[in-house]
Amino acid sequence: MKGVAIVGTGHSKFGRRDDASLRELAFESTKEALEDAEMSTHDIEATVISVANQFLANQTQSGAIVTDYTGMNTKPSFTTVAACASGSAAIRAAWTAIASGLHDTVLVCGVEKMTEVSTPRITEFLGFAGDPKWESRPTGITNPGIYAMFACAHMHKYGTTERQLALVAVKNHKYGAMNPVAHLRREVTVEDALKSRMIAYPLKIYDCSMISDGAAAVILASEEKAKKITDTPIFIVGLGCATDTAAMHDRADLTSFRSVVEASKQAYKMADVSPEDIDVACVHDCFTIAEIMAYEDLGFCEKGRGGNFIEEEQSYIGGKTPTNVDGGLKSKGHPLGATGVSMAVEITKQLRGECGSRQVPGAEIGLSHNLAMHGTHCMVHIYRR
């Protein structure tokens, strides 16, 4: 199997992008990735596109539109769909294509246009990603509502507090304010977060990630090719992927995601590292409780200690495992199909030492953790300088 590295990254500004359509966002990130790698479209052999919820952009073959608009015709291409983990699925697919020897260079572009439809409609569409027949249709459960119930169970079992949840938002907004591509570049106090509008008890608006437009792109290359393209290839040395029940009611444990435990075990084994070796992580903080559960399920801390981990600032720069120092989904934004790719962009930049004031000093090993729905899919990637 060939080694596979990231050789170029591109990232549009995330946010409410009234100024740009889905294809134009995709172009912004693709162009920047090509420039970063000093490559042209002719140097790309194939593309993988990630768009999670095609209804949101009022078109159902967004991948074809992206490849067309970004000048990638007539190269091999397909679109990955794994809800909010579609971006990591695209990277996994590209990695596989290169490792197998099928291609030497693959561009991955993840994009989502979410703000063209109303929040109640998005809430409805996102609810359909679970088990609509037995959950969202009959009960009116929402995505925040599902995570609220995980929070409820976690609080009941481990004594996790609403204040600890809010502290995750405080950290992610602190770093998001330093990230030029972040959606909401504003710090928030724990008091403000706790006082904010209730969305689904016990989750408030500051416990929820942003509904954003945006795109991110990475170029992957075989080891041989990567070393010719750049002096700083970032290798993807571990991949893990696992699934769990689509319906929340079928879960055996409401305080842990089995798919995360399983996917991270695969990735750590493949990369031959342990959780203590991770210098910087991007985890899927679609809701603050998800970040707390990620600390535990990824092995950054003991089960049930996630609330203490944030309280002790162990996920800040200078702590045990700096996590979401790009602002996370919470502050940077969560354009679904772009999210997993955006995580790869951030880890690549961290390992190259390009993150300025929010750089984790000397970071050599990074991890990304990308969820679909409530851990229905989980993809974990481990990166090395």
Next chain:
Amino acid sequence: MNSAPVPFQTKVAKFFENLRDKKLTGTRCVKCKTIYCPPRADCPKCMSSHVEWLKLSGRGKLLAFTTIYVGPETFEKYVPYVISIVELEEGPKLMSLMRDVKQEDINIGMSLEAVYFEAADGRITYGFTKPLEEKTFREIKSKVCR
């Protein structure tokens, strides 16, 4: 009552017919005896499609809950409403609406029982509430305390 029923074509349509008779039912795999509610026509544990119908007690306990303040488009007019995960006496778990229970009266582990009502689309659906005895007891107690 203005949202149109979503077509639901399935091998377990009997579940909805039984709801009309105020009966909560599930399926049981004849081979491995696993009980499914919501019902399944096929058992993923032993890949068998030989299942039988089973009437459930409708009693269970609360595992987790949330109160929805920002709802999806078709439920917007009902906020706030409470949703729970209930573990049935027979083992399976269900997500369902909580009926006639206030958030402050909810405790994890509390006993619940099924109730039946007309959903927005006109179908008869199920929810869970506190068992009648407990509610009455609480009401009596609150009167005495006053």
